[in-house]
Amino acid sequence: MSGAVELMAGRPRAKGLQRSQREALVEVGKFAALLAHEVRNPLTAIRIDLQRVEEKLPPESPLRLQLARALREVERLDQTVSGALRIARSGTVSSDLVDLRVPLLRAIEVATPAFDQVDATLAVRGLDDAPVPVRGDEAALEQLFLNLLLNAAQALRPHGAAGVILMATNGHADVEVWDRGIGIDADKLGRVFDPFYSTRKEGTGLGLAIARGIVTGHGGRIGIESRPGEGTAISIRLPLAR
Ligand SMILES: Nc1ncnc2c1ncn2[C@@H]1O[C@H](COP(=O)(O)OP(=O)(O)OP(=O)(O)O)[C@@H](O)[C@H]1O
Ligand SMILES: [Mg+2]
Known part of the structure; x- marks a missing residue:
């Protein structure tokens, strides 16, 4: 295992953490994996659909503002999930x-x-x-x-x-x-x-x-x-x- 740093709590290098902190981080990891599974794919589908609608809208349509906002929120959700995923995956870096x-x-x-x-x-x-x-x-x-x-x-x-x-x-x-x-x-x-x-x-x-x-x-x-x-x-x- 040399040449690698352990980031994820619950693994050996996290032993400096208190037990409750370690458990909390392990929970984050599990939660992240669940989130990724349940949220990521539908989010991608939503984004693609929104982009299709955007392409079909006439340039002057007032709906463009709302669509742009919806797309931004999808983006933000995606980033949230990515952040959580980073913890889940960060066992060895x-x-x-x-x-x-x-x-x-x-x-x-x-x-x-x-x-x-x-x-x-x-x-x-x-x-x-x-x-x-x-x-x-x-x-x-x-x-x-x-x-x-x-x-x-x-x-x-x-x-x-x-x-x-x-x-x-x-x-x-x-x-x-x-x-x-x-x-x-x-x-x-x-x-x-x-x-x-x-x-x-x-x-x-x-x-x-x-x-x-x-x-x-x-x-x-x-x-x-x-x-x-x-x-x-x-x-x-x-x-x-x-
Ligand atoms: N520099 C700071 N000044 C004031 N409050 C802070 C500062 N850094 C963190 N906090 C407080 O700690 C909380 C947790 O910070 P943390 O970065 O973990 O989450 P967040 O900033 O709320 O959300 P995220 O970073 O996930 O977007 C913040 O909501 C805020 O209340
Ligand atoms: Mg923050």
């Missing part, structure tokens, strides 16, 4: 030598429109320095950072500020994703990593559950600090590759 700056920069690139949307600034520190080598799965690491960045963007008020800090010291890489957004009430902080816990209307509540799975799968740790009305900081520590 590659263990490549990755410069942590690469997935981090990609995630920043993908998340930038979300910050632009609220006219927010994203301050980036520590990414011009030397390479930060870790062992792991580049795509999963990008997903991890994207989930955190999107949460930060979604927590911001207009013209808010957020940032990313990368540091490598004493055998580990530290990444902090912070925002001066709405923050999280103390009594809710313990639940944010739970699968399907969400306070957002459009949220699936999988973002941080996946993030935690990816971090522990890479032999790392993830922590959160938050103050309502002031902001939130997520800290990740990953072992540096030797």
Whole structure:
């Protein structure tokens, strides 16, 4: 099994998790497989039908707006299922030598429109320095950072500020994703990593559950600090590759 990182809880590398957390993630995996089976295929059929109707509509038809909205919602559902599926499938992923700056920069690139949307600034520190080598799965690491960045963007008020800090010291890489957004009430902080816990209307509540799975799968740790009305900081520590 060498050359592979275990991401999925319930398998050996997830032993750093508490039993209840591990069980919760295993439940997510089962649920994801069920969702995929029950939702994916009909969703594809719906999309194809909607597209056929769209093609037949005259260009000026007012129904086009509604159709476009329906198609967007189908797309969103599909993404939700894909996210859940990623957990279910993530039992074993590659263990490549990755410069942590690469997935981090990609995630920043993908998340930038979300910050632009609220006219927010994203301050980036520590990414011009030397390479930060870790062992792991580049795509999963990008997903991890994207989930955190999107949460930060979604927590911001207009013209808010957020940032990313990368540091490598004493055998580990530290990444902090912070925002001066709405923050999280103390009594809710313990639940944010739970699968399907969400306070957002459009949220699936999988973002941080996946993030935690990816971090522990890479032999790392993830922590959160938050103050309502002031902001939130997520800290990740990953072992540096030797
Ligand atoms: N940076 C943040 N600031 C404020 N609240 C946050 C932040 N990150 C997470 N949360 C809280 O934790 C909840 C869970 O986050 P998570 O990313 O798992 O799910 P989500 O963002 O609601 O949905 P999804 O990521 O699946 O689209 C959020 O609904 C929100 O209440
Ligand atoms: Mg999220």
